[in-house]
Each structure stands twice: as C-alpha cells, then as structure tokens.
Amino acid sequence: MTKIALITGATSGIGRATAKKMFSSGYKVIITGRRKELLDSLISEISTGNDLVIPLNFDIRNHDECKKAFESLPDDWKKIDVLINNAGLAAGADPIDKGNRDDWERMIDTNIKGLLYITQIVIPGMMERKNGHIVNIGSIAGHEVYANGNVYCASKFAVNAITKGMRIDLLPYNIKVSAVSPGMVETEFSLVRYHGDKQKADNVYKGITPLNAEDVAEAIEFLVTRPKHVNVNDIILVPTAQASAVYNFRE
Ligand code: NDP
Numbered sequence: 001m002t003k004i005a006l007i008t009g010a011t012s013g014i015g016r017a018t019a020k021k022m023f024s025s026g027y028k029v030i031i032t033g034r035r036k037e038l039l040d041s042l043i044s045e046i047s048t049g050n051d052l053v054i055p056l057n058f059d060i061r062n063h064d065e066c067k068k069a070f071e072s073l074p075d076d077w078k079k080i081d082v083l084i085n086n087a088g089l090a091a092g093a094d095p096i097d098k099g100n101r102d103d104w105e106r107m108i109d110t111n112i113k114g115l116l117y118i119t120q121i122v123i124p125g126m127m128e129r130k131n132g133h134i135v136n137i138g139s140i141a142g143h144e145v146y147a148n149g150n151v152y153c154a155s156k157f158a159v160n161a162i163t164k165g166m167r168i169d170l171l172p173y174n175i176k177v178s179a180v181s182p183g184m185v186e187t188e189f190s191l192v193r194y195h196g197d198k199q200k201a202d203n204v205y206k207g208i209t210p211l212n213a214e215d216v217a218e219a220i221e222f223l224v225t226r227p228k229h230v231n232v233n234d235i236i237l238v239p240t241a242q243a244s245a246v247y248n249f250r251e
C-alpha cells in the first residue's frame with residue numbers, strides 16, 4: 001500500500017523540497033501551510049492529476065484549526081506513516097533586553113506549541129497501528145546558542161528535548177522519532193526573520209555557500225528509508241563553511 005507522509009510548512013523552503021522528495025519517492029503527501037496559493041502551486045508542480053496530494057490550509061498555532069484540518073482528511077488518509085514537523089521560523093535577532101514580545105510568541109507558538117499540537121493529533125493512529133515515523137526539524141540552534149539567538153535557540157532546544165521525550169514515550173508503540181538539525185539553509189527563513197528586509201536577509205549568506213532546501217530534503221529521505229530496525233536520532237548538517245553555530249568562514 002502507498003505510504004502517506006504529512007509535511008508541515010510545505011509552502012516554502014525545506015518543507016516544499018521535502019514534499020517533492022517524498023512524492024517522488026512514492027509517498028502520497030499531505031502538504032500544509034497558511035499560504036493556500038503556494039499549496040496549490042506545489043500541487044500543480046508535483047501531481048499528475050491523480051489523487052496523490054492533499055493540501056491542508058491552516059495556521060499551526062491554532063489547535064482548533066489543526067484538529068479540523070486533520071479531521072477533514074478522508075479516513076484512509078488519516079493513516080499517516082511519516083509526520084515531518086517542519087513548520088517554523090525565527091522572528092528577529094535581538095539581544096534579550098530588546099527582544100520583541102510578538103516575535104517571541106510567534107516562535108514559541110509555532111516552533112514548540114504548533115509542533116506539539118499536530119503531533120498529538122496524528123499519533124493516536126500511529127500508536128494504534130504500532131507503526132510510524134516522526135521527523136522533527138530542529139536546528140544547529142537547538143544544539144548551540146549564538147548571540148541574539150536567545151528565544152529562537154530556546155525554541156529549537158525545546159524541539160531537541162521534545163524529540164528525545166517523544167522517542168522514549170513512543171518506543172512501546174514502535175514509532176521512530178528522528179530529528180534533522182540544519183545550519184544555514186537559504187530559504188525564506190532569513191527574510192521572515194528580518195521581517196521582510198531583503199538586504200539583511202541576503203547578508204546572512206554573503207560570502208558563504210549555504211545549504212539549499214534539497215540538501216535537507218535528502219537527509220530526511222535518508223532517515224525515512226532506513227531499515228525497520230534502524231533509527232537515526234539526529235542529523236546535524238551544515239554548510240562546509242559553517243564550523244559551528246557561531247563560527248563561519250566567509251570569502
Ligand atoms: P521558510 O520560511 O522557507 O519555510 C517555513 C515554512 O513554515 C513555510 O512553509 C511556512 O508556511 C510554515 N509556517 C510558518 N509559520 C506557520 C504557521 N503559523 N502555520 C503554518 N505554517 C507555518 O523556512 P525554512 O524552510 O528554512 O524553515 C523550515 C524549518 O527549518 C523551520 O522549522 C526552521 O526553523 C528550520 N530551520 C531552518 C534553517 C535555515 O537556515 N533556513 C536552519 C535550521 C532549521 P506559511 O508561511 O505558508 O504558513
């Protein structure tokens with residue numbers, strides 16, 4: 001039977017590349033995000049017109065919306081084999097005393113609470129079937145803290161802890177839990193972080209060859225294609241020019 005993958009945050013960047021990768025690997029895919037037009041454009045890019053892709057248009061910060069979206073799926077599509085918790089963002093890069101509370105709330109509500117909401121909605125079916133794989137997109141920022149990263153790093157440290165906790169709690173149900181923790185990936189990430197300031201966003205990648213979204217999608221594909229008895233706990237992948245969260249080499 002064709003396996004089903006649900007990818008959150010599939011309108012852009014890593015999620016979009018991952019949805020394409022999973023689809024081309026033979027999965028039926030459920031793609032989610034707030035920007036409906038981008039979900040539609042992804043469908044026209046990947047689907048051959050068969051019933052192989054379902055878009056769910058909701059804000060992951062809203063538990064009711066998450067639940068309604070999941071419940072709107074046909075019953076056979078609710079049997080999700082792989083959940084890829086990718087939706088997330090950084091908002092702002094300020095020292096703690098100057099941090100903007102709206103930014104803090106957006107990050108905490110999306111990166112931590114949204115991930116928890118959608119996971120708790122999806123896992124009962126996985127537990128019942130004693131089968132499933134959850135892949136959480138963390139970050140190198142979930143392993144190392146950098147200047148002005150404070151709350152974003154905290155949100156990704158939380159993803160790291162939640163990943164480890166899920167792995168323990170879901171072990172009796174034969175559910176694999178993995179993380180992928182990238183360094184710099186050129187997506188809409190920096191544009192979102194700097195509230196649409198393109199110059200600041202472009203500066204992040206100046207003099208460096210960052211990862212691209214496909215690099216991360218390939219790591220995810222590796223994780224989900226391991227044999228039944230193998231789980232990869234975490235893949236930390238960075239651009240060659242990024243030695244750590246705080247040390248880059250720029251041309
Ligand atoms: P993008 O900004 O390109 O993509 C982010 C995705 O998350 C979009 O599809 C967006 O969809 C979705 N999203 C954001 N907020 C919400 C929300 N409230 N409800 C539903 N969906 C939401 O960034 P990336 O692809 O780079 O980021 C993907 C993940 O990778 C994030 O968790 C990020 O923290 C992580 N990451 C990124 C790195 C990087 O350098 N780029 C490095 C390490 C980790 P929409 O706006 O349509 O709702």
Ligand code: 8X3
Nearest residue numbers: 139140141182183184
């Ligand atoms: C995003 C990577 O290094 O910009 O999670 O924080 S970094």
